[in-house]
Amino acid sequence: MINKNIDTVSELNNRTDFESNRSFPRQLEDEAIYIMREVAAQFEKPAILFSGGKDSITLVRLAQKAFYPGKIPFPLLHVDTGHNFPETIEFRDKLVAELGLELIVGNVEDSIREGKVKEETGKYASRNALQTVTLLDAIEANKFDACIGGARRDEEKARAKERIFSVRDDFGQWDAKKQRPEMFEMLNGKIEVGENVRVFPISNWTELDVWNYIKEEKIEIPSIYYAHQRQVFFRDGMIWSDSEFINKSEDEVPYEATVRFRTVGDMTCTAAVSSDADNIDQIIDEIIGAEISERGARIDDKRSEAAMEKRKQQGYF
């Protein structure tokens, strides 16, 4: 229902009172389910790219709904940097067992051992950028022709321009200027052998939509999204989780703090936020009041203004 009273506009100064921030628009679920069903029908061997983060968990839920009472017709593909939060892996394995899914893991470790990529060195060493090679290898080895991902257009401005069916060439590359027009709901998944498509069913969701959906659907998520005690240290204005995978300098002394993660990547590229939010309602409140965007906590995006676009051109998810 739309409030016909224009006063709503002058009340814009308090976002915490927005009714629209507190409920999930069901059209977004209908749209995502439609997309899932198109993937199943148009491709021979699709997979869900699963990171263990809230967006990919949401995808699993949508796939479950799309084919109910049948089973999810896609395996999960996890690109494992070897630097995961243990809580995420535990969660992944439990979900796979519960739903009886097939899990395929591509290891960045293997790509390093095979000499396909070189481990980064120095203070900011991360395997985030190396994932691309492992992902492309896994796609090729398993002959996946469609990979369903949880990227959203509100996350980042290069993503704001990506289509729902995003065609990648033999090298996994995205060409922003040659995207297929997508009109009404019609999705064209025709490709040549060797090409593949990245599919983004939750393109039109915002971060809050995902959280409200998780709340309304009572979806389980890894414990690190909720406030917990953790050894952390401070670097470049962000809170980093202390781990054996991060090269700390001498003055970076770890301390214990109550934190949670707003986004979950690997341990070397995801910053924590200081928070006491230990349930979903508090998380939603926190996000509504947040002054920092979600990817503001992604160290990998901060490398340059065009960091995301450059990685996408090279085949990054």
Place this chain on the structure above:
Amino acid sequence: MDILRIATAGSVDDGKSTLIGRLLYETKSITKDKIEALEAASKRKGLDFTDLSLLTDGLIAEREQGITIDVAHIYFNTPQRKYIIADTPGHFEYTRNMVTGASNTSVSIILIDSRNGVSEQTKRHYYISSLLRTENVVVAVNKMDLVDYSEDRFKEIKESFESTVGKSGFEGQNITFVPLSSLYGDNITTVSEKMSWYKGEALLPILEKIENKEARIGAHEVPARLAVQNVIRPKTTEYHDFRGYAGRIASGEFQVGDQVIALPSRQISSVKSIIKFEQELTSAKAGESVVLTLEDDIDISRGNMIAKVGQAPEGTKAVKAKVCWMDSTELTAGKTYFLQHGVNVQKAKVVSIDSVLDVEHFEESEDRTDIKLNEIGLVNLKTAGEIFVDKYENVPTNGAFILIDPMTNNTVGLGFVQ
């Protein structure tokens, strides 16, 4: 809660990105880190103000050239409603981009620079809005600060729009004119004191009152159609004989007990259940993704349609359609394409071209055998198998199709059934 989809169109310097930046800013939809990043980027460019357009120009080439290349999707919300803006470039492959951005929207905002008035671009944007039958058009006369907020100038532009652009072929269309300044935020969320002569509302209140087109397409009187995406057969012990038809309802409403016809088999049955995950519904309407089960085992597979008996579309292999051409290789008479209508794909041959409109110069020609990029042609197509279309003006969600080039697999055209 509903989502209103908006398309914005304008020429290069009409200040479209600034307007969007302003809407985000005023609705508090930009977080602090993004504002800080904008301020820093504006400084690096040597600007003495915060350039809100940098929010939406997302590609490297766009930032370098200060222009928009591809359709960007932007999200914001007001207390009651969510908005999705498809920001379409005005100058670069405008037909392709605007059609892409505007195909699903309830509103088109067409920007005009108050200093330049109605341009050729304005006409094109308006033409495309009418072709798509976009129900609401808001003509935003921007940069009023640069013409001293002059009422006369606004009136002049309004009259010029009404006389040069003329009447659209779409009678139900609502056109609203708003004078504004995106740079200073005049008439964006509240009526500006600088234009006390303006008796209408500010832009955002206008948008807040617009009725979502989804509501109308799902009305009970609209003929019901569901294109079958998948046939669900779990073959488990619990669901041994289960056979469900998964799809998103394109128009109208289905209820349990409705007499339905499967197309093209033309076999008749009735709706046994409407399933949405673990829920069983008694009815579902346009936009909903559901699984239908029927009382009888009849012949239905992917790409088929389920419609209500008495209001089913007639099958045809001959289609007349207006086609927007979006590829640098022209459409040619005699050539075969894939025609994708909803989820049904058929081979289709171009039999003949009645006429072609050059949207660049608004010239129509009748003796053509091809349609070039950004042109719109009236085309006769012959499909290999039957398709079950409605006229676009009657049931828009069942009256459009795309054409796919079998050589490149690219989506090369959009058709509106006449």
